[in-house]
Amino acid sequence: MFLSALYRYPVKSCQAQSLGESTVDAMGLSGDRRWMVVEQDTGRFLTQRAWPQLGRLTATGGDEESLLLQTPGQAPLTVKVPGADDDLRGVTLWRDTLRVPDAGDEAAAWLSQMLGKAVRLVHCPQQRARYLPSGYGLNSDRAAFPDGFPLLLIGQGSLDELNRRIGRPMQMLRFRPNLVVEGAEAFAEDGWKRIRIGDLTLRVLKPSVRCILTTLDPQTGERSSDREPLTTLKTFREREGDVLFGQNLAVDGCGRLEVGMPVEVLE
Known part of the structure; x- marks a missing residue:
């Protein structure tokens, strides 16, 4: 095997x-699912289950200093990895609630344009990771x-x-x-x-x-x-x-x- x-x-x-x-x-793997899109108002996570447009999002990097976002019809956007204590936002992922850094207004506007919905992009540094x-x-x-x-x-x-x-x-x-x-x-x-x-x-x-x-x-x-x-x-x-x-x-x-x-x- x-x-x-x-x-x-x-x-x-x-x-x-x-x-x-x-x-x-x-x-897990370095840089795997360290970022997440959430509703702006509620902090609830979004996935392709309800938002299949996310399947057109290509993201590279994210495990060092920046993340490159790309999708058809929009100019690429480079997002800086926020500090572990920067602009903390409450988010909900299934039954888990946690506070994690927000990636800023430019990333939020870019993703909101892509999805047609007010959203934010958040990051999970190691010190704020969830228990299983x-x-x-x-x-x-x-x-x-x-x-x-x-x-x-x-x-x-x-x-x-x-x-x-x-x-x-x-x-x-x-x-x-x-x-x-x-x-x-x-x-x-x-x-x-x-x-x-x-x-x-x-x-x-x-x-x-x-x-x-x-x-x-x-x-x-x-x-x-x-x-x-x-x-x-x-x-x-x-x-x-x-x-x-x-x-x-x-x-x-x-x-x-x-x-x-x-x-x-x-x-």
């Missing part, structure tokens, strides 16, 4: 950025703005089996993984508890619950008229009302991942 792909999403719900390698810490959902992980585990966990892993064999059942190919990016592993049987990752990739040990915490976002084409933003792949997933991957595909992970320590690294199941 080997690591066949690495993806990060600098802004929550933006386009994927394919990586050849990445540093990793307790929050209750009952999962260790006290040292943290997450920025993913739905709940630092990393998402999917086996290529699992997608291949899903595509066989659907009868047409679905792109892996519909499921927005960070790590893709090749060389394992379909859904082998369901039985893993700990794995090693390179020098990093990763803990498998819980299956990923899938939603309507998987029915959006990652290139066009169009929704599948037959609600695939969710329709087929429900026929064989539904457990107690949740549709499961992929596994959420946390990492022990810090290190580096590179496409091609061998994957070893420790437990």
Whole structure:
């Protein structure tokens, strides 16, 4: 088995950025979902579930000093990473509420023009990261703005089996993984508890619950008229009302991942 792909999403719900390698810490891949778009008035987070236009947003950088935002029809915008205590804004992500730095009026105006809605862009520095959902992980585990966990892993064999059942190919990016592993049987990752990739040990915490976002084409933003792949997933991957595909992970320590690294199941 080997690591066949690495993806990060600098802004929550933006386009994927394919990586050849990445540093990793307790929050996952460097620069992954460290930024988020929120409603200006309420601070509630926005995603492609309700705002598919976010799928046209390309964001690069964000793990050093600036973030470059691009979308068709607008001039690119470079956003400076705010200080950890600058212009703190209260935001809500599912059941979590936290105070994080606001990226400023220029970024807010740019994104508001793109979405046709008054929004703000916020950043999550490491010292303001969230704890994981209750009952999962260790006290040292943290997450920025993913739905709940630092990393998402999917086996290529699992997608291949899903595509066989659907009868047409679905792109892996519909499921927005960070790590893709090749060389394992379909859904082998369901039985893993700990794995090693390179020098990093990763803990498998819980299956990923899938939603309507998987029915959006990652290139066009169009929704599948037959609600695939969710329709087929429900026929064989539904457990107690949740549709499961992929596994959420946390990492022990810090290190580096590179496409091609061998994957070893420790437990």
